[in-house]
């Protein structure tokens with residue numbers, strides 16, 4: 285290790301409204317290393333990076349780069365120092381085209397001031413192809429899927445030849461093959477001397493790609509060192525203060541009668557001939573790779589998409605759901621996959637985001653009962669361990685993982701009989717995941733039924749009674765949660781194996 289780190293953040297302190305968020309934090313990053321920045325939701329990771337990126341100013345402390353002090357007075361200064369920042373909350377502008385996003389604020393112009401559109405498109409295509417993406421640079425971003433938005437955000441950072449790239453949960457919306465490609469790219473960048481600060485709650489990723497780590501806990505550094513000297517268990521314990529078991533997480537109870545029965549559900553090009561039942565008290569998992577159709581299937585079932593054929597029965601009654609309001613009436617709730625786009629309303633307070641879908645629980649003679657609303661929020665705050673000092677602040681002031689917990693609370697408060705969670709633990713730390721699994725178990729014990737959509741096989745293996753694996757819009761297997769293995773799921777998810785005789 286060289287004597288002088290490439291970047292040193294020294295004794296950084298930061299408070300928001302009198303609440304200390306970073307307490308004398310020191311972070312040292314070497315040239316050409318991938319440094320993991322770890323910690324629970326709300327530990328201060330994004331805040332520390334916002335300081336390095338010039339978004340926030342520290343109350344105390346200083347930053348050195350290449351042995352010289354630099355004041356990151358605004359994001360521009362940080363960029364000029366060769367720092368690129370891939371934000372946790374996507375920063376792309378939906379109403380602009382892909383190439384316009386890539387060059388926003390740094391447009392290429394010719395001598396007389398005209399935009400060099402074709403050149404910008406060429407460079408955009410080039411850098412996107414390094415990530416394995418082929419989209420038209422002139423496409424409007426609003427027409428793209430979230431994973432592409434995340435890839436554009438990454439590509440933007442690659443375009444500017446940076447010496448340090450901050451990646452704040454870059455893979456939260458990416459499919460496995462996209463993650464693989466990103467890692468390859470990161471390893472190449474590292475070889476050419478670029479440093480990367482990598483934030484993620486996916487600890488396997490961290491182990492795979494990072495050289496060193498620093499762990500924050502409640503705004504303080506509690507450990508730093510070389511990745512290969514530590515196992516994940518030690519790092520988890522540093523993060524959350526206890527060990528987290530990898531074992532199955534299931535309360536023992538018997539399942540009730542069939543609550544939901546889906547027959548021959550088909551939507552051309554999205555999913556085909558889907559059949560399954562969900563019983564009271566059951567936790568059902570749906571997993572597969574990107575493009576397996578599970579999100580579209582359940583968006584249809586929830587009434588977001590109209591064009592499908594087949595039958596849906598709830599409590600043995602045929603129902604026709606062609607609008608989310610009908611789904612809610614029929615007792616179904618859907619926690620959407622993507623909180624940034626479908627989950628939160630940024631300008632609303634934390635409490636109101638929680639109560640938004642269940643206003644009628646809080647209304648009396650037309651007035652919203654603020655007190656009741658706050659009491660309810662306190663309940664979820666404790667239950668899900670939501671870290672917020674003042675729930676009246678707007679939700680965008682919360683850390684990413686805590687925003688996700690509020691979205692979960694919002695649907696729990698609607699109290700539907702069937703709750704569909706799409707990618708529920710996106711951005712949630714390992715400890716808080718346990719709390720959410722625990723809560724899901726409590727719900728099914730009370731007779732609710734839960735469907736979890738997840739691309740992570742370990743997640744469905746951990747909590748589900750039964751697991752359906754999908755491949756290209758079809759169910760390829762129904763497995764028992766306690767017997768299935770990751771390898772088995774993988775072979776059905778890639779289409780190399782299917783239980784044709786039983787399913788579909």
Ligand SMILES: Nc1ncnc2c1ncn2[C@@H]1O[C@H](COP(=O)(O)OP(=O)(O)OP(=O)(O)O)[C@@H](O)[C@H]1O
Nearest residue numbers: 300305325326327328329330331681682683684685
């Ligand atoms: N602009 C702000 N105003 C008030 N509080 C803030 C602001 N930004 C962050 N905080 C608070 O600072 C604390 C640390 O948040 P931060 O976003 O840094 O956490 P994090 O470690 O990135 O968590 P996560 O893993 O959930 O993304 C949180 O309690 C958060 O609510």
Ligand SMILES: [Mg+2]
Nearest residue numbers: 330372683684
């Ligand atoms: Mg964060």
